[in-house]
Amino acid sequence: MITYLEAIRLAQQKALATDPRVFLYGQDIGSFGGAFKATKNLSAEFPGRVLDAPLSEDAIVGMAIGAAIEGARPIVEMQFADFSTCGLNQIVNHAATLFYRTSVPCPIVVRLPSGGTSGGGPFHSQSLEAIYAHWPGLVVVTPATVEDAYTMLLEAVNIDDPVIFCEHKFLYYHLKADTLPEAALPIGKARIARAGRDATIVTHGAMLHESLAAAQELVEDGYEIEVVDLRSVKPLDTDTILASVARTGRLLCVSEEWPWGGVTAEVLARVATEGFGLLDAAPMRVNAKDTPVPYHPDLWAAHRPTASTIAAAARRLLQL
Amino acid sequence: MSKKIAPVTQSDFIKAYRVMLTSRVLEEKLAGLYRAGMIKGGVFLGRGQEALSVSVGIQLRRGDIFAPLIRDQGGRLAFGDSILDTLRTYLGSQLGSMRGRDGNIHRGRPRDGYYAMISHLGAMIPSVAGALLARRLKGEQGAVGATCIGDGGTSTGAFHEGLNAAAVDKLPLIVVVANNQYAYSTPNTRQYACADLLDKAAGYGVGAHKADGTRLMDCLQTLRNAIHAAREGGGPQLVVADLLRLVGHGEHDDFAYLDPKLKKSAVGSDCLLLAEKHIIEQGWHTADEVAAWRRETEDEVNATADRVRREPLPDPSEDDWAALSRPEYREQYAAS
C-alpha cells in the first residue's frame, strides 16, 4: 500500500529520474531524508541533486527563483508550512511577479507540509493556502488523495509558473492507495468526490475526508450530499462549483483555514455573485475557529471542523 | 589562486570613465525630465557611485550574471544595458524591456543574465546565488554572479541568509556594498555597530575586499581581484566601498539631513571629477577632449530622449493582464 507521504516521495523520485532540470532543496532533506522522510533515500539515488539547505527560508526560496531563471526546476521543501512565512517575501514579491514583469516564467514548486495534526500546536499546524492564493502569479494546490498527491506534484514540476503545493500532514500516513495513476484530472479542475442532490459541500485538503464522513452520516437522515474536492484553490474551478450548486440548490463550504478571507469566503463570494439564482437557501460555511491552532489534542479537535460539526451545519442548511 | 590578475591599464581606465560619463549625463537628463514632470514613477540616482558601479558591470563577462540595484545606472550600461532602454522605461514607452509593467531601476533582461531587481532590499542576493547553483548543477563552469547593495541593505535578513547560504555552497558570488553613508535619511551610526561593514565577511567565511569608492582605479582593481577570486573557486566575495551619495535618496529628496562634515571628508569627493583629473594629469587626454566626449554623450542622450518621447505608451486594452504564463490558469471570475 502506498501512503500519501510515499506518493509525494515517489513523485519527487520520478521527477528527478525523468527531468535533469529538477533538483530538491530544503532543510534536512539530504541523507537524513527530511523531517517527514518525504525525500528518504533520494540523495543517495540522485547524488548532488538533493541538497541540504541552511535554516534560511528566505534564501531557500530566493535561490530556487534564481535557479529557475537559469532553467532549473527546483522543488523546495519547507519543513512546515508555518515556516514558509519566513520565505514569504521571495514567494510573493519575487517568484509571483517575475513573469508579469519580465516575461520570464518562474517554474518553482514550494512544498508546504500543511494543516493540523494532534499535538501540532500554533506553529506546526497552519493552513496557508488562502494567503498564497491572494497574490497574483501563483498556482496553489491542495491535494486531498494519494493519487492527487502524486500526479499533482508531477504536474506542478512541469508547470512553468510557481506552484505552492499544500500537502496535508494529517493525510501523510493513514491515506493509502494500491497503485498510483498515470493520468489524472489537470490542476485547475475540481472533482466531484461524491455525487448527491440535496446539498453541495465544497472543500479541500484533509477536510475532504471529514466532509465525506459527514455526507455518509447524513445518508441515515435520507440526504444525498454532493462533495466537491477543489484540488486546486488557485485556479479555483468555479464552473464545477456552480454546476454542482445548480443541481443541489444548497451550498456549504468547509475549510480547515481560519475564516477571515479564506477559500470558503472566496467560494461563497463567487457563488453569491455568479450563481445567486441557483441558491434555494443562504449558503453556509464551516472553518477552524479564529484563534491560533491549539496544542492540546482535545482543544485541537474542537478547533478544526470535523465530520460531526460539518454534519450539524449541513442539517441546518438542509432545514433552511 | 591560479592565474595572475592583470593590472588595470590606461585603456581599461578610459573605457570605464566613458561609461561613467554616459551614466552621469544620462542621469542628469533623467533629473531634468523628472523636474519637468515627464518621468513615470520615481527617479533614484547613482551620482557619486559611478566608479564603483561601472567597475562591477564592465569587468563581468558574457555568461556572467549581474543583479544591479538602485544606484547602478553605470554598472547597467557597462553590462550591456542601453541609453535607449533606460529612457524607455523612465519615460514609460511601451517598447521598453518591462512594457510599462515595471519600470526604471526595476528593469532587466533575466535571459541575458541581467536580473530585474525587486524593491525588497537584499532579495537579489540569494537569487543570484541560486542561479549560480543551477549553473553548477548543469555542469557549467567559469561564470560568476555579482549583485550590489547599500549600507542599509546589509541589515536585512535576506543579506544575511543569502550570503550565508552562498558561502555554505562556496558559490562564485560577488556582493558589492556601496557604503554611501546613508540609507534614505538613516546614517550609518543607526545602521550597524561593527567597526567596518567589511568585518561581516569574516563572520560569513567569505573573501573581503575594501575599495575607495571615489577612486576609479582602486574600484577597478578591487573588483577585478574579487571577481577573479570568485571565478577561481574562492567562494563568495564581499566588496565594501566607502563613498558618499552625492544626491538625495531620490529626486524628491532635498538631502537636508546631509552632514556637511561628510561632504568635506574623503568620501565626499566626486569620483567622476577625480577620474577626469587623473586622465588629464596622466596626459592620456586633454581637458578639451574630455569635454568633447561629454558633448557627444549629451547629444546622444538628448536625441534618444526625443525619439522615445514619440513612442507609444502601454495600452491597458491591449495588455493581456496575465500574471501566469499558462492562459488556462488565469482568473476568469475577477471582480471588475
Ligand SMILES: Cc1ncc(C[n+]2csc(CCOP(=O)(O)OP(=O)(O)O)c2C)c(N)n1
Ligand atoms: C526591505 C526594504 N525595506 C525598505 C525599503 C525602502 N527603501 C528603499 S531604498 C531604502 C534605503 C536604502 O539604503 P541603502 O541600502 O543604504 O542603499 P542606498 O539607497 O543608500 O543606495 C529604503 C529604506 C526597501 N526598498 N526594501
Ligand SMILES: [Mg+2]
Ligand atoms: Mg546607503
